[in-house]
Amino acid sequence: MANNSAEMFGTNDPKELALRTDAFNEAISKSLQSADMAQATPNTNKSFGLDPVSIGNQIAAQREILKDITVGSTVSGGIYTAGSPIGSGIVPFDLEAPAKYLAPRPTPLRNKMPRLKGSGTSHRYKRITAITGSGTGQGDIHPGLSEITQNNFAPAGASQSLYYARGSKIAYTGDDKIVPYYQFGLSDSVSWAAQYAGQGFQDIRSLSAQSLLYSSMLMEEKMMLMGRGATGGGFVGALTAPTITLSARAATTGETGFASTGTLYVAATADAGSFGQSAASAIVSQAWTAGQVIVATVSVPSVGALGYRFYSGTVSGLTTQFYNGRSGSNTFVISGPALTSGAVATAVDTSSYAQGYDGIMAIVTGADSGYRKVLNSTFSGTSPGAEFQTCFSALYDAVKADPDEILFNGADRKQISELLKNNSSTNYRLTLQQDEVGNAVIGSVITAIQNEVTGKVVPMTVHPWMPQGNTAVLSYQLPIPDSQVSNVWTSVNVQDYTGINWPVTQFEYETSSYWYGTFLCYAPAWNGSITGITAA
Numbered sequence: 001m002a003n004n005s006a007e008m009f010g011t012n013d014p015k016e017l018a019l020r021t022d023a024f025n026e027a028i029s030k031s032l033q034s035a036d037m038a039q040a041t042p043n044t045n046k047s048f049g050l051d052p053v054s055i056g057n058q059i060a061a062q063r064e065i066l067k068d069i070t071v072g073s074t075v076s077g078g079i080y081t082a083g084s085p086i087g088s089g090i091v092p093f094d095l096e097a098p099a100k101y102l103a104p105r106p107t108p109l110r111n112k113m114p115r116l117k118g119s120g121t122s123h124r125y126k127r128i129t130a131i132t133g134s135g136t137g138q139g140d141i142h143p144g145l146s147e148i149t150q151n152n153f154a155p156a157g158a159s160q161s162l163y164y165a166r167g168s169k170i171a172y173t174g175d176d177k178i179v180p181y182y183q184f185g186l187s188d189s190v191s192w193a194a195q196y197a198g199q200g201f202q203d204i205r206s207l208s209a210q211s212l213l214y215s216s217m218l219m220e221e222k223m224m225l226m227g228r229g230a231t232g233g234g235f236v237g238a239l240t241a242p243t244i245t246l247s248a249r250a251a252t253t254g255e256t257g258f259a260s261t262g263t264l265y266v267a268a269t270a271d272a273g274s275f276g277q278s279a280a281s282a283i284v285s286q287a288w289t290a291g292q293v294i295v296a297t298v299s300v301p302s303v304g305a306l307g308y309r310f311y312s313g314t315v316s317g318l319t320t321q322f323y324n325g326r327s328g329s330n331t332f333v334i335s336g337p338a339l340t341s342g343a344v345a346t347a348v349d350t351s352s353y354a355q356g357y358d359g360i361m362a363i364v365t366g367a368d369s370g371y372r373k374v375l376n377s378t379f380s381g382t383s384p385g386a387e388f389q390t391c392f393s394a395l396y397d398a399v400k401a402d403p404d405e406i407l408f409n410g411a412d413r414k415q416i417s418e419l420l421k422n423n424s425s426t427n428y429r430l431t432l433q434q435d436e437v438g439n440a441v442i443g444s445v446i447t448a449i450q451n452e453v454t455g456k457v458v459p460m461t462v463h464p465w466m467p468q469g470n471t472a473v474l475s476y477q478l479p480i481p482d483s484q485v486s487n488v489w490t491s492v493n494v495q496d497y498t499g500i501n502w503p504v505t506q507f508e509y510e511t512s513s514y515w516y517g518t519f520l521c522y523a524p525a526w527n528g529s530i531t532g533i534t535a536a
């Protein structure tokens with residue numbers, strides 16, 4: 001075959017050359033189709049008005065052309081196949097646009113919580129937390145009196161007492177709360193090459209802006225749930241490092257014992273959820289023999305911990321203690337073989353942030369919470385749900401709280417649901433909708449628990465980001481009509497979400513999100529927590 005198209009088709013005119021090239025390619029295509037048809041249906045040639053002899057001549061001629069085209073090629077026999085002469089084949093690329101967007105992005109708290117408008121650099125409010133007779137910090141006074149009853153009504157610090165025939169004065173307890181505002185934001189960028197190369201498939205800048213918004217919402221959701229502010233801002237502050245002890249025992253069903261004798265060094269940190277952990281505990285060692293496992297137990301817990309992370313190695317030192325796993329309660333079983341790589345323990349605390357606020361779990365496990373219980377066990381199998389009835393009773397006794405919802409991790413709700421369904425001594429109600437009568441559905445789930453103190457049915461809701469081992473018992477409205485608290489939990493933002501497209505200073509489109517605000521709880525005592533739940 002000629003090396004030059006002009007020589008092959010006998011013309012240098014571009015237009016004529018293009019026409020002849022197209023005609024040549026079309027002729028090859030048609031002739032190959034005809035050849036394929038003739039080979040596939042040798043007995044039907046006459047029905048198409050074709051002469052078998054001429055068809056044979058055409059096939060032979062086309063084969064000669066293909067031989068010329070593939071001169072010097074490595075194609076075996078000069079024949080094109082699906083994988084030759086290009087490994088991926090000379091075939092269309094069936095790409096479906098746009099890209100599928102599968103990243104989970106639920107934000108139930110952010111969607112539910114009110115968002116108020118703020119101003120300045122902090123949000124300030126005052127609270128009256130107790131009055132005489134409320135049972136929340138001021139003692140009771142019997143109001144009985146007679147005509148000769150006299151009480152001192154002199155101003156505080158007065159040099160002379162004044163007594164009047166009046167009932168005793170009531171007393172108050174209150175406080176002044178100042179919650180700082182903080183700045184938050186995330187960023188993304190799209191190179192010019194990525195944007196232009198994506199044309200015809202997807203608008204990459206639009207995808208970037210969408211992803212940036214979703215990521216901002218997800219991070220705010222997780223701050224609302226698990227954030228911990230620094231003590232300098234009046235928040236709970238960093239988690240303390242735990243203290244641990246070790247013991248060795250024989251491996252049981254489902255566990256893998258160490259293969260030979262040795263010594264294991266273990267450290268642990270208090271888990272703060274998505275945003276970090278406490279500094280590591282002191283390293284503790286434990287010898288083992290073949291077939292044994294090591295049981296690590298947190299002997300001195302960290303108040304507010306959402307669980308514990310465990311690190312181990314065969315050499316002492318934080319840089320040789322590798323991440324073994326996490327437990328929602330205070331015990332963890334380390335099985336063989338010993339780890340020799342992975343994330344290492346650290347002396348640096350990352351559990352709290354100077355530019356962050358306390359989220360729900362920090363508040364309901366903190367000193368201002370109305371109820372705190374660390375189980376360090378599974379839920380009760382003899383009286384399923386008893387832990388929550390104790391919580392309801394304590395909250396009602398303290399402030400007459402009547403909670404609205406319990407947030408669960410999925411595995412923990414499944415555990416209590418199974419206990420409630422399978423315990424024959426526990427009464428529960430199955431509700432059938434009208435359109436379900438006559439149908440059979442395999443399985444059932446406990447969706448709520450009835451407060452035995454107030455009678456309210458409290459939903460048991462799985463929060464998608466709640467760490468295993470933790471629950472939050474929440475009130476959203478107070479059972480006090482004129483409390484001036486319309487919502488117990490709320491976001492207050494000086495500037496809510498805004499997007500910034502930065503000036504182009506390089507071959508990139510750069511974008512950031514920004515918001516300036518805080519998250520607060522007006523009435524922590526109306527909420528509680530049950531943590532340290534051992535996985536079933």
